[in-house]
Amino acid sequence: MTALDVESLRKDFPILERTINGKPLVYLDSGNTSQKPRQVIDAVREHYERHNANVARSVHTLGTESTAAYEGAREKIAAFVGAASASEIVFTKNSTEAINLVAHAFTPGADDPRLRLGPGDEIVVTEMEHHSNIVPWQLLARRTGATLRWFGLTDEGRLDLSDIDELINPRTKLVSVVHYSNILGTINPVELLVAKAHAVGALVLLDGSQSVPHVPVDVTALGADFVAFTGHKMLGPTGIGALWARYELLDAMPPFLGGGSMIETVSMTGTTFLPPPARFEAGTPPIAQAIGLGAAVDYLAAVGMDNVVAHEKALTAYALDALGSLPYIRIIGPTSTVDRGATISFTVQDVHPHDVGQILDDEGVQVRVGHHCARPTCVRFGVPATTRASFYLYTTTDEIDALVRGIEQVRKVFA
């Protein structure tokens, strides 16, 4: 595998030719959503232009083609994340829906003891979770009487593991942890958490929203029980995501949303349900979006995820160095490239992130500002919000230079 050639790869992304306020677009918001290569855009267009029909119910040619493409996408995605089979991939709208699907499998009266949850039982999350990996568990705790607990963070933005044996205990039923933090960039020690959780009989959910797009993820090797991820952060369309789980576990889970395509037989007195993954895909799914995500994983696989990691590691080192040299910048999160990804949150002394983002936009630089749907993390670090630059396989060091020039401009206006 040859190393990633960023200049030729950028030609695949039509939007990167755009200008913003008369300046070349510098897109540093891939942690929010990634840009899409021509190959993905073409796959979606070709589906609508040549093959469009509903899936899983038609005998006609278009329906057959559409179904084959939709299921073909499932197979590509399963292979991309190392699933044992395509039937371990449930298509969802996004990671949020995938996490909520899992949350709704836990009930006080569940047949499977692993999914039985009530007063006295505990769910463990962390202080660096995205709201989508906090709120569903707060709601679940409220529904069942279970208790929600969480790992704190160190000043460097890593999990504080000092009380791990107290937090993960025989009362723990589920540990739900982000793999790669969307705000701090921290990559968490999955192996340790999985070992501790499994030792007490708890299940593990990994929020892979940021990891699956940026690092090689082999769900089978990671050993977690559930992995949630989303398509639009990994070059795919919006409206498509996935839940991976071991088949036997999916098979033990009750339906989530009820409707067409998830049933075996419906009568007015009761219904029987299809096996996974169809059991969890009620209604007409996002067909073109799934096919687009299939094209996205083809693209990422062709580039090679190891090459993506190497490229992003070099960018991260470059950016940490450049930002670290500005005395008025405070980086929120790990300041070395060890176990961290290409997402860097920071504050600019005496300037609110919204104002930072506005001036950067003048320079064509697109960053995210705010609490990044991780308000507890902001509170932990005593900041109302941060500015976040997040990189991807198409990001260049020139773009990081543009960010630094933009920040210098911010200081001129406000300081």
Place this chain on the structure above:
Amino acid sequence: MQSDQLYQEIILDHYKHPHGRGLREPYDAEAHHVNPTCGDEVTLRVTLKAGSVADVSYEGMGCSISQASASVLHDLLKGATVADSLRRHEAFAELMAGRGQIEPDETVLEDAVAFAGVARYPARVKCALLPWMAYKDALSRAISTEETP
């Protein structure tokens, strides 16, 4: 620079040197408003006296636009009659909803005319409106407290 229209000197001045900042006693009513998308916050107190706004005091954290807006609000509404303050409130809200198409009346809005450019940035309109929404809330509470015997 593109955002010169947004970051008028008047706005930057109010941001760096806010007028009337700090929560004061006594007061008739207080409102705390938060912008959930960015976490900007303002706490604003209103003191009424004989149909006029005797004081508007506030504390907050947030971007230059929201904080300067609170400072301008203080200048504009302190000492005004309640009716006048509502007229100014309405003029400011109308300016913010105008997408940059409205010519503000300087006799009504004074320094707040500097916010005309903000209306061209839909993402920032809510920043400018934050203290004004808190004012309206606090004022209506102050009035209902006054009316309760």
